[in-house]
Amino acid sequence: MLKKTRFSVAAALALSVSATAAFADNIKIAFIDPLSGAFAATGTNGVHQYEFAAETLVNAKGGVLGGQMFEIVPFDNKVSPKESLIQLQVAIDQGIRFIAQGNSSGVAHAITDAVNKHNARNPESRVLFLNYSAVDPALTNDDCNFWHFRFDANADIKMDALTDVIKTNDKIKKVYIIGQDYSFGKAVAAAAVRFLAEKRPDIEIVGNELHPIGKVKDFTPYARKIVAAGADAVITGNWGADMLNLGKAVIESGYKGPIYTYYAAGSGITAAFGEAGKGVIRLVAEGQINPPVSGEAKAYIDAYIAKYPDGNVDQPRITNVISMLAKAIDAAGTATDVVAVAKKLESMKSDNLFGGTVYMRPQDHQLIQDVHIEAHTNEGVTYDYDKSGYGLVVESTVEMAGMDSPTSCKMERP
Amino acid sequence: MDLILVNIIDGLVTGLLLFMLSAGLTLIFSMMGVLNFAHASFYMLGAYFAYQISMYLGFWMGLLIAPPLVGLIGAAVERYGLRRVHQYGHVPELIFTFGLALLIEEVVQFFWGRDQMPYQIPEALQFVAFSISSYDIPAYKVFMIFLSLIIFGGLLYVLTRTRVGMIIQAALSYPRTVEALGHNVPLVFMGVFGVGTALAGVAGVIAGPVLSTFPGMAIVLGSIVFVTIVIGGLGSLGGALIAALIIGWLTTFAKTYNVRMEDILTTIGFTKPEPIGDSGWQDLWTLTSPQIADILPYLLMVLILVFRPHGLFGKRDA
Numbered sequence: 105m106l107k108k109t110r111f112s113v114a115a116a117l118a119l120s121v122s123a124t125a126a127f128a129d130n131i132k133i134a135f136i137d138p139l140s141g142a143f144a145a146t147g148t149n150g151v152h153q154y155e156f157a158a159e160t161l162v163n164a165k166g167g168v169l170g171g172q173m174f175e176i177v178p179f180d181n182k183v184s185p186k187e188s189l190i191q192l193q194v195a196i197d198q199g200i201r202f203i204a205q206g207n208s209s210g211v212a213h214a215i216t217d218a219v220n221k222h223n224a225r226n227p228e229s230r231v232l233f234l235n236y237s238a239v240d241p242a243l244t245n246d247d248c249n250f251w252h253f254r255f256d257a258n259a260d261i262k263m264d265a266l267t268d269v270i271k272t273n274d275k276i277k278k279v280y281i282i283g284q285d286y287s288f289g290k291a292v293a294a295a296a297v298r299f300l301a302e303k304r305p306d307i308e309i310v311g312n313e314l315h316p317i318g319k320v321k322d323f324t325p326y327a328r329k330i331v332a333a334g335a336d337a338v339i340t341g342n343w344g345a346d347m348l349n350l351g352k353a354v355i356e357s358g359y360k361g362p363i364y365t366y367y368a369a370g371s372g373i374t375a376a377f378g379e380a381g382k383g384v385i386r387l388v389a390e391g392q393i394n395p396p397v398s399g400e401a402k403a404y405i406d407a408y409i410a411k412y413p414d415g416n417v418d419q420p421r422i423t424n425v426i427s428m429l430a431k432a433i434d435a436a437g438t439a440t441d442v443v444a445v446a447k448k449l450e451s452m453k454s455d456n457l458f459g460g461t462v463y464m465r466p467q468d469h470q471l472i473q474d475v476h477i478e479a480h481t482n483e484g485v486t487y488d489y490d491k492s493g494y495g496l497v498v499e500s501t502v503e504m505a506g507m508d509s510p511t512s513c514k515m516e517r518p
Numbered sequence: 519m520d521l522i523l524v525n526i527i528d529g530l531v532t533g534l535l536l537f538m539l540s541a542g543l544t545l546i547f548s549m550m551g552v553l554n555f556a557h558a559s560f561y562m563l564g565a566y567f568a569y570q571i572s573m574y575l576g577f578w579m580g581l582l583i584a585p586p587l588v589g590l591i592g593a594a595v596e597r598y599g600l601r602r603v604h605q606y607g608h609v610p611e612l613i614f615t616f617g618l619a620l621l622i623e624e625v626v627q628f629f630w631g632r633d634q635m636p637y638q639i640p641e642a643l644q645f646v647a648f649s650i651s652s653y654d655i656p657a658y659k660v661f662m663i664f665l666s667l668i669i670f671g672g673l674l675y676v677l678t679r680t681r682v683g684m685i686i687q688a689a690l691s692y693p694r695t696v697e698a699l700g701h702n703v704p705l706v707f708m709g710v711f712g713v714g715t716a717l718a719g720v721a722g723v724i725a726g727p728v729l730s731t732f733p734g735m736a737i738v739l740g741s742i743v744f745v746t747i748v749i750g751g752l753g754s755l756g757g758a759l760i761a762a763l764i765i766g767w768l769t770t771f772a773k774t775y776n777v778r779m780e781d782i783l784t785t786i787g788f789t790k791p792e793p794i795g796d797s798g799w800q801d802l803w804t805l806t807s808p809q810i811a812d813i814l815p816y817l818l819m820v821l822i823l824v825f826r827p828h829g830l831f832g833k834r835d836a
Contacts, residue, residue, distance in 0.1 A: 140623075141734050145632040285809065313776075319812055321729060321738055324528045325773035326808075331653055332521055332774075345738075348634055348730050356728075358646070358654030372634030376730060414631060492636060 130175035131168065131439045133158070133202040133234070133429075134195035136188055136215070139180035143318070143344040145371040146207055150237075151178045152412050153419055154204065157426040160407065161457075168433045174426065176204075183207060183318070185214035192218055196231060201442050204425065206237025206256070207343075209288040213240070213247065220249045223518075232442045232449075236425050239366070240287045241295070244468040248513035251442075253449060253469045255421045255428075257390055259288065259341065259366075261506030263295035265475040266364055266388045269500055270337065271303045276361075278310045280335035282326060282350065284342055285314035292341035292366070310335055318346060323353035330354055336361045343367035348376050355380050362386050368480065370418025375490035377480060385480035387496055390473050391420025391458035394486050394497045401457055405487050416489040420458040424471065428454050428464070443518050460503065468513035475505035520651040525770050531659050533766025534666035538721040539739065540746040540758045541673060542714025548753025549690050549710050551608060552600060555615040558736040558743060559622035560715040564588045564722025565731045566626055569637035577640035585719035592715025596708045619736065627733050635731040662724050669720065673755060686710060690753060745819045751832020760830060765815045772811035779805035 135154055137147040158174035167173045177200060179191035188211045195203060205215055212235050223230040233252045235243065241260045243252060257265075270276055281296050283289030293312055300307050310333035315326065327350075330338060340363065342350050347368050354363060364386045368377070377385055396402045405417050428449060436444035450466040460474040478496035482488075485495035543557045567587050568580035575583075595618065603614045639658045647657040677683040689696045689706050697703045722735075729735065746765060750757030780790060780803050791797040822829060 139632075140627075141737065144627065144733055145634060148632045313806075313808060315773075315808060316812055318734075319738070321742070321812075322528075322532050324531075325525065325770045325811075328521060328524055328528065328653060329774055345634065345730055345732055345734060352728065352730070356654065356656050358649065358652060371632075372636065372732070375636035376634045376638075378636060378638065414633070490633070490636065 130173045131202070131433065132175045132177050132198070132200045133204055134177050134179055134192075134198075134200045136179045136181050136191050136195065136203060136205045136211075137207045138183045139178060141182050141318075143183050143207060146344055147180075149371050149415060150206065150419060150422070151176065152415050153408075153417065153422045154426070156408050156411060157423045160404065161423060161427050162430045168430050169437070169439060172439065174430070181205075181211060183211060185211050188214055189218050196222065196229060199229075201229075201231050201440060202234060202429065203231055204234045204236055206235060206419075208286070209238040209240030209243065209291070210286045212238030212243055213287060216243060216247065216249060216252045219251050223251055230442045232446055234425050234429065236421055237419065238288070240291045242287065242291070244470040245512045248468050248511075248515055250446060250469075250515050250517050253446075253464065253471070255425045255471045257473060257475050257505060258470060259291045260295045261470075261509060262366060262388045262475060263292065263299050264509070265502040265505045266339070266477065267296070267299040267303050268502060269477050270300070270307075270364070273337075276304075276307060276336045278308050278333065278335050279337045279339060280311040280330045280333055281309060281339045282311065282313055282315065282330070282342075283340055284317035284346055286317055289314050289317070289341055292339070296339050315346075318344070320346065320349070323350045324357065326350065327353040327357035327359065331357050331359055335359070338363045340364070341366045344371070348373045351377060351381065351385060355384055360384075364388065369478075369496055370416040370489050372490055374416075374480065374488070374494050374496075375492035378492060378494060379482075381480045382482065382494070383479075386499075387478045387480070388475060389478060389496075390475055391456070392474075392476055392498050392501075393417060393420065393458065394478075394484065394495055396486055397459040398457075401459075402486075404457060409487075414491065417487070418489060421471075421473075423457045424454065424462055424473075427457070428452055428462075463504070463507075465511075468511040468515070470506070470511070472504050472507050475502045476500070520653065521774065524650050524653040524655070525774050526767070527655060527659070527663075529767035529770035530763065531662050531766070532770060533763035534663060534670075535721055535725050535762075536739075536742065536746055536765060537759050537762035538666055538669060539718055539743045540750070540762055541670070541755060542717035543743055544747040544750065544753055544755065544758045545686075545710055546714045547747060549686070550600075550604075550707055552611050552615065553744070554714075555612070555740070556595075556618040556622060557715070557718055558740040559619045560588050560592055560718040561722040561725070561739065562626060562731075562733070562736040563591065563622060564719030565637065565726030565735065566630055566635070566722075567719070568723040568726060569635050569731055570630075572637065572640075577638075581720075581723050584723050585716045588719030588722070589712040589716030593708050593712030595715075596711035600711070601704065601707075619740075623733055623736060630733075632733055635726075637726045637731040639727045658728065662728075665720075665724060669717070670755075670759060673717075677755065742815060745815045747829075748819050749815070749822050749829055751829025753833070754829070754831040757829055757831030764818070768814050768818070769811045772807040772814055775807060777807035779803060 139147045154176045162174045181188040181191050219233045235254045237256050239256050239259045241258045244254050281293050283292050363384055368385050408417050432445045432448040433439045435448040450464050452464045454462050456462045462471050462473040464471050476498045477500045479499050481497055482494045484497050488495040546554050564584050567584035571580040571583050603610045643658045645657050646654045647660045693703050746761045750761030
C-alpha cells in the first residue's frame with residue numbers, strides 16, 4: 105500500500121513536472137464564511153474581493169511558481185463554529201492548503217484550534233489559516249499558534265488608535281460601550297475600558313453591556329439607555345445588521361455625539377445610514393480608500409467597481425492576504441509545504457496597496473500596519489460605498505499601529 | 519419616570535408590529551390548521567417590494583401597492599400549492615411552507631443580493647414628533663402606531679360586523695356545515711390566506727426602514743411570531759394583540775433596565791458565593807435582564823402552555 109502510494113506520488117510528481125505550465129493545478133484557497141443568513145452580505149462581498157484580488161494581483165501577473173493560478177473556493181459556514189469545522193474538513197479533504205476566514209472571532213477560535221490539531225496529527229496535509237478579519241486579541245496572544253496569521257489589526261491595536269483620538273477630544277466625558285455577546289465583543293469592551301483608564305482617567309464609562317449576536321430585532325431600548333446615561337461617545341464593535349440597527353436606533357433616539365465603530369461601512373450599511381450617519385459614524389480601520397493613496401490603488405478600485413458595479417472595496421486588507429501569500433509561495437518555492445510558506449510569511453515586509461507598508465510580526469503572526477480613523481461623510485469622497493454618495497474619509501492615521509504592543513504568545517514551531 | 523413613558527411607547531411600537539404579523543398567522547392557523555412557516559417570509563417580501571416601488575414612486579405608493587401584491591402571491595400559493603398538498607395531511611403542509619420560506623429567501627437574494635437595502639423613512643416623516651425630556655420620539659413611530667391601530671380596528675370590524683366576517687368565523691369552527699349551506703369554503707380559505715399574508719406585507723413595508731431590509735429579516739422575526747399566537751390563543755385576534763403588546767413591553771423593559779439576578783437572589787435571602795468565578799452557579803448570579811430579554815417571551819409561552827394550554831383568549835388547545 106505504502107509503496108503504491110509512493111509510486112503514484114512519484115508518478116504524479118513526474119507528470120506535474122513535465123506539464124508544469126500547461127496543466128498546473130490551481131492553488132486553492134478555501135473561503136469559509138457566512139454566505140447565507142443574517143450576515144450573508146458581509147461574506148458574499150468578501151468572496152468577491154478575494155476573487156478579484158487573486159485575479160488582479162496574482163493570476164493576471166502570471167500566477168506564482170511560474171504559472172500556477174490562485175483559485176478561491178467558497179464554503180458557507182453560516183457563522184457557526186460547528187458548521188465551520190465541517191466545512192474546514194471538507195476543504196482539507198479536497199486537498200486545499202490555505203484557509204481564509206474572518207467573520208466572527210468565535211468561528212476563528214474554532215478553526216485555529218482545529219487547524220492546530222489537524223496539523224499535529226496529519227503532517228502530510230498541513231494547512232495554514234489566513235485570518236483576514238477576526239480581531240479577538242487572544243488569537244495572537246494566549247491562543248496563538250504557528251499556523252494562524254492575522255491580516256487585520258486586532259481589537260487592542262484598533263482600540264489603542266481609537267483612544268488616541270478620543271484622548272484629544274475634551275468634549276468627551278462619558279462613554280458608553282456596547283457590543284455583541286461573544287469573544288470579540290468582550291475583547292473590544294475590555295480594551296476600551298483598559299485604554300480609556302490609561303489615557304483619560306477622567307472619562308466616566310457610563311455603560312458597558314453586551315447583547316445577543318444577530319438576535320436583537322429592535323435596538324431602541326438600548327438606544328434609550330445610551331441617551332439616559334448621558335453618553336458623549338459610543339464605542340461598539342458590532343458588525344452586519346447588528347451594527348446598522350444599533351446605529352439607526354441610537355441616531356433616531358436623539359443622540360448627537362460620535363459613534364466609534366469597527367465595521368459600520370459597506371455591504372449596504374453605508375447607504376442605509378446615508379445622511380443620518382454623517383458627523384456621527386466613525387470607523388477605525390486599516391486601508392485608506394479616501395482620499396486614494398496612489399494611482400495604483402485608484403486603478404484597482406476602478407477595476408473592481410467595473411467588475412462588481414454594486415460592490416465596495418470595503419476590506420482592503422484582503423489585497424494583503426493575497427499578495428503576501430503569493431510572495432511567500434514564490435519565495436518558498438512550494439505551495440504544498442506550508443511550513444516553508446509560513447516561514448517566509450512571518451517577518452515579511454510588504455507594500456500595502458492602500459498606503460504604507462505592512463509587517464508580519466513573527467512573535468505572534470499579527471500584521472502590523474497603518475490604522476486610520478475614518479468618518480462617514482459625503483464630502484471629499486472619491487470612492488463612495490453602496491453607490492450612495494457616502495463613503496469613508498480618513499481623518500487621522502496611526503502609522504504602524506501596535507508595533508511595540510506586547511504579546512503573550514508562546515509559539516511552538518515545527 | 520420619563521424613561522418609563524418612553525419605554526411604554528417603544529414597547530407599543532414593537533408590540534403593534536408583532537401584532538400585524540401574528541394577526542394574519544393566527545387567522546390562517548386557526549382556519550386551515552396550517553402552521554405557516556413562510557409567514558415571516560411574506561413580511562420580508564413586503565419590505566423588498568415596497569423598497570423597489572419606493573425607488574420609482576415613493577414610499578406612499580409602496581405602502582399602497584406592496585401589501586396587495588404580497589397578498590396576491592399569498593393567495594396564489596394557497597390556491598396552487600397548499601390546496602393540493604392539503605389532502606396529504608398536515609405534515610406535508612408543514613414541509614411545504616418550510617420549503618417555501620427557504621425558497622423566498624433564496625429568491626430575494628437572487629434579485630436583490632445579500633446587502634442591506636437603503637430603504638428609508640419617507641421625508642415627510644423624518645422629523646421628531648415630540649421629545650420626552652431628552653428622548654426623541656420620531657414621527658415615523660407615531661405613524662406606525664396609528665397605522666397598526668387602524669388595521670386592527672378594520673380587521674375587528676370586518677370579522678365581527680360583516681357578513682364575510684361571519685362566514686369566516688363559521689368556517690373556522692364548522693367548515694363542512696358552512697360548505698353545506700352553499701358557501702364556497704375554498705374561496706374563503708384563499709381569501710384569508712391572501713389577507714393574512716398581505717397583513718404580513720404591511721408589517722414589512724413599515725418595519726423595513728426601521729428594522730433594516732436584508733435577507734435575514736425573516737429569520738429574525740420568524741419564531742417570535744409563533745410564540746405570540748400561542749400565548750394569545752390560536753384564532754383569537756384580540757389574544758394576538760394582547761400577547762404582542764405583552765411581548766413588546768416585556769422585552770423593551772427588560773432591555774432598558776439592568777435588573778441583575780444578583781439583586782433578586784440577594785433580596786430573596788441567598789448569599790453570593792465568593793469568589794464567584796469558582797462557583798458552579800456563576801452563570802446564574804451574573805445574569806442580567808438585557809441578556810435574557812429575548813428569551814423571556816419563550817419562557818412566557820412555556821408557562822402559558824403549562825397553565826393555560828389554549829392561550830390567553832383561545833378556545834382550542836394549542
